[in-house]
Amino acid sequence: MINILVVDDEKHQNNVICSYLIKNNFNAIGCLNANDAYDVMYDNHIDLIISDIMMPGIDGFEFAKSVRDIDKNIPLLFLTAKDDIQSKLRGFSLEIDDYLVKPVQQILNATKKIINGDFNVRIEPMDTFGKRNELDIIIDNFNEMAGELGSIETLRTDFISNVSHELKTPLSIIQNYSALMQDERTTDLERKEYSKSIYETSQNLSNLITNILKLNKLENQKIFLETSEYNLSEQLIECLLCFESIWEEKNINIDVDIEEDLMLNADKELTSIIWNNLYSNAFKFTEDSGEVNIKAKSENNFIIISISDNGCGMSKDTGKHIFEKFYQGDTSHATNGNGLGxxxxxxxxxxxxxxxxxxSTLGKGTTFTVKLDLNKNKIYNI
Structure with a gap:
């Protein structure tokens, strides 16, 4: 059996790499520092070494130099978050066999390049040992999105920075929870919760990219919408529950009056964007101990949904521009959004x-009302 030595001071990440290797029929030995790795190399035949760079005490560069002094032929690769050219050159000068950047860091770096207007950036699929995971799906969607953006020059000025912001937020959540999972003080129960949050966030991120692509294609008449009949009442409640932590933190009173079993034929993923954004606005602009009201009812051949808050409201001038891309009437809340929703x-x-x-009345609150005509609400594929 092939023996692979994994050297990474981040315990959780070390365990993840070792577990993955073991599942794929390799014998993986994990070490949290270079000194332990030296002992393992002395006692065992090692066929491959995977090492991080940023480690306390003896870092990856010094470790690689020592390995080459011991054995010039043993395969050695770096798996690190460092993606700068200097680190890569230094690594290869020490005769390492390969230099790999950790996948989340790759996505973040690619996102930064898109922010700077480089639409030629692509992320190599992981497909580790021929198997795909959630990150592969994110990478595929990211690459497809980058290709779409590169083909439409007019989007460079008003779309890219906002899309990148939308991508960066969930990626930061994934990175933050990953860091918490690596803390030795984190309990098993907390790790399970963090792992669930990472999984859910990666799914949300994948859905977000897909929906952005859908909208982009819609504007260019390139998409076939996925319409089906579904329970709108349930969707309104499900979307609302995603904001439970916010209304509890701000002690906001929620008044819900939603008629049961309102059925709608539409693209469910796209309509969820409507409710999520309207809910988000309502909670964002409602002060502590405020009130948000959600109503939905059928009326003749219409379904009418209203979402109200008793927050700061807006002026008539702001109301005229509120649906324009990137417009933010209340700059005091600008850090909570990007004007795209x-x-x-x-x-x-x-x-x-x-x-x-x-x-809307300035100082008193705002009501958004969506009116769906069940006779007209037939979305044609274009």
């Missing part, structure tokens, strides 16, 4: 042949 809402509303109305 309501533009996405309006675009989807137009696609659905629906209507959206705003009633």
């Amino acid at each position: 309501l533009a996405l809402v309006k675009r989807i509303i137009d696609i659905m042949n629906a209507d959206i109305y705003i009633e």
